[in-house]
Each structure stands twice: as structure tokens, then as C-alpha cells.
Amino acid sequence: MSDNYERSRQDRRARLEERKREKLRKERLRRLWIKRLKLLVPAVILIVGLIVIIVNVASCAKKKAAEKNSESVSEVIITENPESGGKRPNPDSATVKYDPSKDYPYKNHNRVVDGKITVGDVEFLAGYTAQKTGSTISPPEEISQSLFSILIDASTGEIVAERDAYDRMYPASMTKVMTLLVAVEHLHTLDDKIIVSQEAADYSYSHGGSAVNWSPGEEITVKDLLYGCILSSGADACYDLAVYVAGDLDSFVELMNEKVEELGLSATTHFTNVAGFYDDNHYTTAYDMAMILKAAVENDLCREVMSAHTYTTPSTEEHPEGILISNWFLRRIEDKDSKGLVLCAKTGFVNQSGNCAASYMISNSGRPYLCVTGHAHSAWRAIYDHVGLYYNYTK
16 A cells, blocks of 8 residues: 555656646747747738838829829718618617626526525525524534534524524535535536646645546536535535636635625635635634525525435546446435435535534425534534434424
């Protein structure tokens, strides 16, 4: 195993060195072209100038010949468009109007009717706030052992149960709910081809993150990246998705924090990376995470991705049978009695956050609920905490 690890390190170093050499080669080529252009540009300018002079001389000669052969020069009459009242149309009237629903077809465009919006087969209270009431419960440990928890009735905005839901916590890979939402809201198509980058693999490997484990150079689609981001919690998928959408990671993180501000959560939530790697300035609360989950569930494409139990990536030369990825939270909770159907979920773990999870359920009576827990001692404990909260406190 040690030999394999060493070979892996040596291969990685070799690839890095090859990339450095390729970068130097490109830089030398760029400088050579700059030198050539410095010589070519003046020559091109001179040639263009001569052509302009020749054309002008020929035009003048032609005009003089026409004047000599005719007694008068016909007057050119410009006829105005009669429909415009004899005036030229305003140039602005010909401008293509910006239509966000067409430019960003996957953005959430749910209409608010009587303070509610339709989400699939149920109605949510519009907006991104939830309120405690006199009946809000603090769940005992036999029901939920997570240090942080919140259960919200999405149809009324009532906080049904909560424990330290407004205290700062680290979201770990629950971050990818926001990564998915921001990406989806900025997509034009799901079919664009993406070449998996070495940087994506390095990003996941260097931080000890989860990965879909595509091979660098493999061709996939934007749609594959969305499912890879959520189902396998792939940091490699998050990296290439962020670069595709925004050009680089920092620009994408800026979009994430702009979305946080749009949701009204910027006082208590801030992101520094797309995958949920620990950073002291990468934080949220259980309450805020529930509002982010609500925004994602309200988006049809996000809800579709987060509700998939499995997804098989397309066949490629590197993976002829594709790669089967799973949402293990959904697969593990589906046979538990939660008095409803858990439709969407995203888990997370770093040492500083413990095991955490965000999920969305419709109860047997048809009411929608959002649940977030943080700092459970195991992945299974996080699942049982969600089951406990749903089973005991939903209608």
C-alpha cells in the first residue's frame, strides 16, 4: 500500500512538472508571437493605408467622370418611413430586451399567490423567514442527539422544533446545496460538454474531500456535474462546476455570498469555498441552512437532483459502464418510519461540524417540512435524528 501511495505521489509530481513545462513552452511561444506582431502590425497598417488612398483616388476619378458625362447630378432623395411619422425610429426600440426567464431557464420563477408558492404538489409559505411560536418544542435527546437542530413546517413558516438553531455551526458538505442552487440559477443549458480538469482532482485530493473520481481529461456534461456535486458529494464536481459557471472558484464563491445576502442571511452565514471544507470564516446556522434548503427545494431542477437516489454517469472511454453514484442519506432513510416521504437530502462531515444533514419531507397528510441537524456523532445518528424529529413532531 505504501508503494502504491508513493507511486501515486510520484505520478502526481510528474504530471505537475509536465504542466509546468507546458506552461513555459506556451509562454515562450506567446513571446515569440508578440515579437512577430510588433513587426507585422506596422506593415499591415501601411498596407491598409495604401489601399484606402488607392480606393479614394479611384472614387474621385469615377465621380469626376460621371460629372463630365452628365449635365447635372441627380439629387438623391431619402424617403422616410411613413409609419414612423416621417422620423427615424428610436434605436432603443430595436434593442433585444433582457429576459431572465429565457437567459437563465432554470432559475426559480415561482409566482407568489396569496403569500404562497407552489412547489411540486404542495404549497410553501413565500419568503425566507420562519418563526418560533408558543408551541415550538426543544427536542429531548432520546428524539434528537444532534447539538443543533431545526424542524420547520414549510407551509406555514412555523418552527415546530429547534435546539440552538441560531448558533454558529460549520455546514461541511451541506454547503453543496448552495453550490447547486447558485450553479443552476446561472446555467443556460445542461448539455454543454466539460473536460474534467486535473485541478478538480487535485482540489478534492489535497483537502481530503469526497470525489466522483472521474479521470482528468474525461468528457462529461454539466448535468453530470450537478448530480456529482450532490449524490457523491464530489468536491471535484464542485470545482469544475464552479469554474464552468463563473470562470474561477473565487468568483463563484462571490455569487454564493450574493445569494446569501439575497436570502437575508448574510449576518449569520458566509461561505469561503464551494465544497464545505473547514474554514473559520465558512459558517452558517441550522436556521439559515434550512432557508437555503428551502430556496433549493423551490427550484425544480435542484429538487430533481436532490431527490435522486442514484445516478449513473454516461459511458466514456475511461468508464465504459459509467459511474454509479448514490445519495446514501435517502437510500438509508427510505425504509425508516418517518410518517412521510423524505424527498431531498444532503449530508456533510468535517471534524469541526460532526455529522450534519439537511432534508425535505412531505408528511403522510401532505404537509411539507424542512429539517436540518448538526454535530451528530455518526452518520447513522444524523439519520435517526431526522427520523425522530419527523416521526414525533410532524402532522
